[in-house]
Amino acid sequence: MTRAEDTRERILFGAEEVVLRDGVAHLTLEAAASQAGISKGGILYHFHTRAALVTAMVQRLSSSFDADLEREGGLSGRPGAFTKAYLQATFGSSGEVAEGRQRRLGAAVIAGVAADPELLEPLRERFVAWQHALVADGLSPASASLVRLAADGLWFTELLGLAPLEEDLRSSVRDELLAHLDSALAPHPAPTASQARTGRGTRHPRGGKNAP
C-alpha cells in the first residue's frame, strides 16, 4: 500500500517534471517512467492508460488547490473569506517557493488540454464549484468574480511565462485586490469622517447567477 502509493506519487511528480522541462509533447510513458526511476511497464501497472495518468495529474492539481483554500481559511464561512482565500492561495504568501509549485501543478493542465480537452472535465467541475462559492461569498458577485479573474489571469500568465508580473508589481496588485475586496465587503460604510470610503462600483448589481 504505502509502497505503491509512494511509487504513484513519484510517477506523478516525474510526469510534471518532464512537462516543465521538455514540454508536453515529450511526456511519453517512457519519459515519465525513466524520470520516476521505473520502467514503462511499471507505470502501466499503476495507470492502465496514458489518459489515466494525465487525469490523475489534473485531479492532483485541483485537490491541492482545495487544500490551499482551506489552509487560507476559505471555509470559515465569514463573508468574503472564500474570495480572500482564493486570492491568497493564488498569489501565495512567499512568491519564491510558491511559483515553482504553481507552475508544477499547472503542468497538469497543460498536459490535460494537450492530450484531450475532455480530460479537463473534473477540473471544470471544480472551477464551477469555486465560482459558486465566490458569488455566494457575501460580496457582490461582480467583485468576487473580478478577484477571481485576476487571480486566474496571474496563474495563467505565470504558467505560460507570458510576461509574468515582477515581484513588487505582483504584490502591489495583490494589495489593490485586497483593498477592493475590503471595500466590497462594506458597501454602505456610513462614512466615518476622514476614512475614505472606497465603496461604490460595488453595490450589488442584481443577483447574478453563476457560471454554466
Added chain:
Amino acid sequence: MTRAEDTRERILFGAEEVVLRDGVAHLTLEAAASQAGISKGGILYHFHTRAALVTAMVQRLSSSFDADLEREGGLSGRPGAFTKAYLQATFGSSGEVAEGRQRRLGAAVIAGVAADPELLEPLRERFVAWQHALVADGLSPASASLVRLAADGLWFTELLGLAPLEEDLRSSVRDELLAHLDSALAPHPAPTASQARTGRGTRHPRGGKNAP
C-alpha cells in the same frame, strides 16, 4: 499570390477548427489538410514543417489582438487609453460573436504550448510589449496590471471552458473594471458634491518596473 495566400488562410483556419473540435492532440498535418480541403503535401508546400504551421497560428493570434487594440483606440496616446482598449478588446463589445473568435484564436496558444513551449516565444514578446504599454499608460502600474490580469483571466477561463462567466456577470465585471480604471485615472478628484468619488485604493504605489 492571391491564390496562395488564400490557401494559406484556409489552412490556418482549418487548423484552428481542428484544435477546437478535436483537441490539439488531433492536430496532425493530415487532419489540418483534409479540413482545409487539401492534401498533406499541399500543406507542406506552404509550411515546410509542422512547427512552422503552429508558429503562423500564434503570430496570427497576436497580430489579430494588436489590430483589436488599435480598433479600440489603444494607440491614441491618451492616458489610460491603452489599458481601456486592452480591456475592451478582451471582453469584446458583443459577447456572442466575439467569444467564438476568442476561442478560435486561443486554439493557437494551445497548439503552441502543446507542441513546444518555445513556439510561444514571439507571443511572449508581444505580451511583454503590451505589459510595457500598460504600466506606462498614465495610471498606476498596479491598476493597469490588475485590469490586465482580469482580462487575461477572462480569456483563459473562456478558452478552456473553466467555469466561464455568464453573460450578465461578465459585463458587470467589465463595468466594475472600467469604473476602477476611471477612478485610477483621477487619483485626486476634488470631490464634486454628490458625484461619488471612487478613488483611493489606487493611489500610485511606488513606480513599478515592468515584466521581465
Added chain:
DNA sequence: GCGGGTTTACCGTCTGGACGGTAGAGTCGC
C-alpha cells in the same frame, strides 16, 4: 514456522499504427 499458493509490484520485449517529412510526378494558368 513452514511450505504451497495467491497477490502485489514491477520488468523487458514486441507490435501495430500513426505521424512528420521526402521524392517525384502531375496540373494549370500565364
Added chain:
DNA sequence: GCGACTCTACCGTCCAGACGGTAAACCCGC
C-alpha cells in the same frame, strides 16, 4: 514551357499498449 502549386506514394521513427515473465510480500492451514 515555365513556374507556382498540388498530389500520391513512400520511408523512418516514435509511441501506446499488450503480453509474458519474475520476484518479493502476504496469507494460511497445519
